Amino acid sequence: MTVVAWSRLALALRNIFRHRARTVATLGAIGLGVASLILAGGFVQDAFVQLGEATIHSQTGHIQLTREGFRASRARASELHLIENPDHFKSLLASEPGVDQVVARINFSGVLNNGKRDLAIIGDGIEPDGEARIGSFMRYTQGRPLTDSDSDGVVVGEGVAHTLDLKIGDRVTLLISVAQGAVNTQDFELVGVFQSFSKEFDARAVRVPLAATRQLLDTQSAHVLVITLKQTKDTERVVESVRARVAGEDFEVLSWKKLSDFYEKTIELYSSQFGVLRLIILVMVVLSVTNSINLTLFERTREFGTLRALGARSARVFELIMMETAMLGLIGVSAGMVLGCVLALVVSAIGIPMPPPPNSNVGYLAAVRLAPADVLSAAGIGLVASCLAGVAPARRASRWPVVDALRQGT
Numbered sequence: 562m563t564v565v566a567w568s569r570l571a572l573a574l575r576n577i578f579r580h581r582a583r584t585v586a587t588l589g590a591i592g593l594g595v596a597s598l599i600l601a602g603g604f605v606q607d608a609f610v611q612l613g614e615a616t617i618h619s620q621t622g623h624i625q626l627t628r629e630g631f632r633a634s635r636a637r638a639s640e641l642h643l644i645e646n647p648d649h650f651k652s653l654l655a656s657e658p659g660v661d662q663v664v665a666r667i668n669f670s671g672v673l674n675n676g677k678r679d680l681a682i683i684g685d686g687i688e689p690d691g692e693a694r695i696g697s698f699m700r701y702t703q704g705r706p707l708t709d710s711d712s713d714g715v716v717v718g719e720g721v722a723h724t725l726d727l728k729i730g731d732r733v734t735l736l737i738s739v740a741q742g743a744v745n746t747q748d749f750e751l752v753g754v755f756q757s758f759s760k761e762f763d764a765r766a767v768r769v770p771l772a773a774t775r776q777l778l779d780t781q782s783a784h785v786l787v788i789t790l791k792q793t794k795d796t797e798r799v800v801e802s803v804r805a806r807v808a809g810e811d812f813e814v815l816s817w818k819k820l821s822d823f824y825e826k827t828i829e830l831y832s833s834q835f836g837v838l839r840l841i842i843l844v845m846v847v848l849s850v851t852n853s854i855n856l857t858l859f860e861r862t863r864e865f866g867t868l869r870a871l872g873a874r875s876a877r878v879f880e881l882i883m884m885e886t887a888m889l890g891l892i893g894v895s896a897g898m899v900l901g902c903v904l905a906l907v908v909s910a911i912g913i914p915m916p917p918p919p920n921s922n923v924g925y926l927a928a929v930r931l932a933p934a935d936v937l938s939a940a941g942i943g944l945v946a947s948c949l950a951g952v953a954p955a956r957r958a959s960r961w962p963v964v965d966a967l968r969q970g971t
Contacts, residue, residue, distance in 0.1 A: 580857060580860075583853055583856065583857065584853075584889070586853065587849065587850055587853040587889060587893065588889065588892055588893040588896060589893075590845070590846060590849035590850065590853075590893070591846055591849075591850065591889070591890060591893025591894060591896075591897060591943050591946075591947055592893045592894070592896040592897035592900055592943075593897065593900075594842045594843075594845060594846040594897065594942075594943055594946070595893070595894050595897025595898060595900075595901060595939050595940060595942070595943035596897045596898075596900040596901035596904060597842055597901075598838075598839060598842055598901070598938075598939035598942060598943070599897070599898070599901030599902065599904075599905060599929075599931075599935065599936055599939045600901055600904060600905060600908070600929055601835060601838055602835065602932075602935040602938070602939060603905050603928075603929035603930045603931055603932070603935060604913075604927060604929050605831050605832075605835050606930045606932055606935060607927055607928045607929060607930045608831060608927065609828060609831070610930065611925050611927070612824055612827060613793065613817070613818075613824060614698065614793065615698045615758040615925070616758060616817055616821045616823075616824050617695075617698075617789075617793065617817050618695060618696060618698040618699070619696055619698040619699045619757040619758040619759075620757060620758065620759070620762065620821075621787075621817045621820045621821060622664075622695050622787035622788060622789045622817065623788055623789050623790045623793065623796050623799070623816065623817050624787075624788040624790070624796065624799060624800055624803060624814060624815070624816055624817070625785050625786070625787055625788070625814075625815055625817075625820060626644075626650070626654070626785070626786040626788065626803065626807070626812055626813070626814050627642065627644070627784060627785050627786075627812070627813050627815075628642040628643070628644060628784075628811055628812060628813070629642075629811040629812065629813050630642055630813075631784060631785075631813065632813065632815075640780070642784065643780065643782035643783065643784060644665075644782055644783050644784065644785075644786065644812075645782050646782075647665045647782060647783040647786060648665075650663075650786055650807070651663040651664075651665065651786060653806060653807075654786065654788060654803060654806065657799060657802050657803065657806065658802075659790050659791055659792065659795040659798070659799050660788055660789075660790060660791075660799060661694070661789045661790055661791050662691055662694060662788075662789050663786055663787070663788050663789075664687070664688045664691035664692060664695065664786070664787050664789075665688060665771060665783035665785070665786055665787075666685050666686060666687055666688075666771070666783060666784060666785040666786075666787055667685070667686035667771060667774045667775065667778065667780075667782075667783055667784050667785075668683070668684070668685060668686075668784045668785065669683075669684045669685075669686065669737050669774065669777075669778065670682070670683050670684065670737075670738075671684060671735055671736050671737040671738065672735075672736045673717070673721065673725065673733055673734070673735055673736075673767060674733065674734040674735075674736065675725045675726070675727060675731065675733050675734075676732075676734075677725075678725060680721060680724055680725055680765075681765070682717075682721060682765050682766070682767045683765045683766060683767070684735070684737075684766070684767040684768065684769065684774075685766075685767075685768050685769075685774075686768075686769055686770065686771040686773065686774025686775065686778075687707070687768050687769075687770070687771055688709070688770075688771050689706065689707035689708050689709050689711060689770055690708060690709050692706075692707070692768075693706050693707075693708075694789065695787065695789050696755075696757075698757070698758060699755050699756070699757050700755065700756045701716075701753050701754065701755050701756075702719055702754050702755070702756055703722070703728075703729050703753065703754040704716070704729040704751070704752050704753035704754060705752060705753050706753055706755075707752065707753065707768065707769075707770060709770070711752060711770055712770065712772065712773065713747070713748065713749050713750055713773065714749065714750055714751075714752040714753075714769070714770065715733065715735070715749035715750065715751055715752065715767060715768065715769050716751070716752060716753035716754065716755055716767075716768045717751065717753075717754055717755075717766065717767050717768075718754070718755060718756075718757065718762060718763030718764060718765065718766035718767070719754055719755065719756050719763045720760065720763045720764030720765070720766075721763070721764065721765065721766065721767060722751075722754040724764075727751050727754070728751070729751055729752065729753070729754070730750065730751065731750070731751045732748055732749070732750055732751075733748070733749055733750075733751060734746055734747070734748050734749075735747055735748075735749060735767070735769065735777070737777050737778065739777070739778055739779060745777045745778070745779075747773060747776070747777055749769060749773075759823075771783075788803070796816050796817065796818075797816065800814055800815075800816050839942060842942070842946075843942055843945075843946045846943060846946035846947065846950070847946045847949055847950045848950075849950075850886070850889070850890075850946070850947050850950035850951070851950040851951075851953070851954065854882075854886060854950060854951055854954045854955075855954050858882070858954050858957075858958045861958075862958075862961065865878050865958050865959075865961065866961065866963050866968075868881075869961075869963045870963050875959040875960060876959070878955075878958060878959040879955045879956060879958075879959040882951060882954065882955035882958060882959070883948070883951055883952070883955050885951075886947060886948060886950065886951030886955070887944075887947070887948055887951075889947060890943065890944045890946075890947025890948055891944065893943065893947065894940045894943040894944050894947070897939070897940070897943055898936060898939070898940055901936070901939065902931060902936065904929075905929035905930075905931050906931075908928065908929045909928035909929050909930075912926040912927065912928060913926065913927040913928070914926055914927075915927045
């Protein structure tokens with residue numbers, strides 16, 4: 562950098578601290594704007610992550626593999642979309658890098674009877690020990706989860722237990738329709754009542770061991786293979802790998818995002834709201850900095866007139882003001898980044914208790930996630946806002962007639 566450039570930077574830095582109180586107020590506006598963006602962005606990102614993990618670990622797993630047409634079928638337990646020899650595909654997919662485990666499920670619908678009343682339910686035949694690792698976000702309000710040793714155990718959603726007035730140890734009868742219109746029944750003992758992420762799911766959900774479901778449906782097949790991963794960030798990569806492994810078979814492979822319509826719509830809603838928040842903060846910073854610069858330039862009118870009278874071109878005055886504005890923005894943005902990151906760490910260490918989201922049973926402890934991209938984005942918005950705020954005042958000051966500028970304040 563040349564000596565002239567250094568001297569201009571030094572002059573700009575000296576000028577912005579000539580009015581310290583005003584400069585501190587402007588830096589505070591920029592810094593608070595940037596810090597607010599970092600905190601809001603980190604809060605929203607944490608909500609996305611926690612909602613996603615709750616969806617994965619209470620219902621869907623990371624990836625599900627089904628026969629083509631299974632999800633479009635109106636028959637939840639359709640025998641037309643069974644995966645024959647599911648153990649073969651489980652072994653094949655379990656060897657995929659990044660996969661933690663693969664479990665089979667059989668979906669069914671039927672009626673649950675407690676000896677007094679009936680309730681239409683939707684059910685899953687599950688591998689209990691494997692599902693226990695998937696359902697880490699599923700909370701048991703009574704009893705315990707199923708285990709592989711529970712041959713006639715059943716767990717139900719909190720809504721089902723409330724509707725049928727069930728207690729742990731109660732015997733219930735499950736009626737399931739099978740092919741050709743036949744009906745099979747089996748008695749089960751209630752061993753647990755769970756709360757998942759969704760109230761609607763809990764109001765109808767019943768889970769029984771996979772072996773008992775196969776006996777009821779007279780099949781060794783499965784409707785769904787649920788894949789869980791070691792890291793959620795690998796989902797899209799593993800989806801493509803699984804599709805390649807089962808190419809040629811009539812399988813549909815979907816990620817948890819595609820399986821959860823609620824998650825997708827929530828992301829769209831929060832993203833739109835955060836976009837509006839960014840715009841509001843941008844406008845606030847622009848107005849605050851513009852006001853400060855206008856006051857400063859009004860007081861320095863004779864100074865700019867003198868520069869013009871000594872031969873400085875309009876472009877030189879414009880450059881000086883914009884350099885001062887940019888330096889003001891850089892200092893304010895740097896302070897805002899430090900403040901935002903420190904506050905994010907403090908808030909995350911304490912946690913923010915959040916109520917259950919809409920249609921949910923379970924609240925959560927929110928944090929502020931510091932993503933480098935979000936921090937840099939907030940800094941960029943703050944710097945752009947600061948520079949934009951200086952353009953109009955700088956153009957106006959650089960075009961003042963020299964005589965009028967020198968007369969100002971006399």
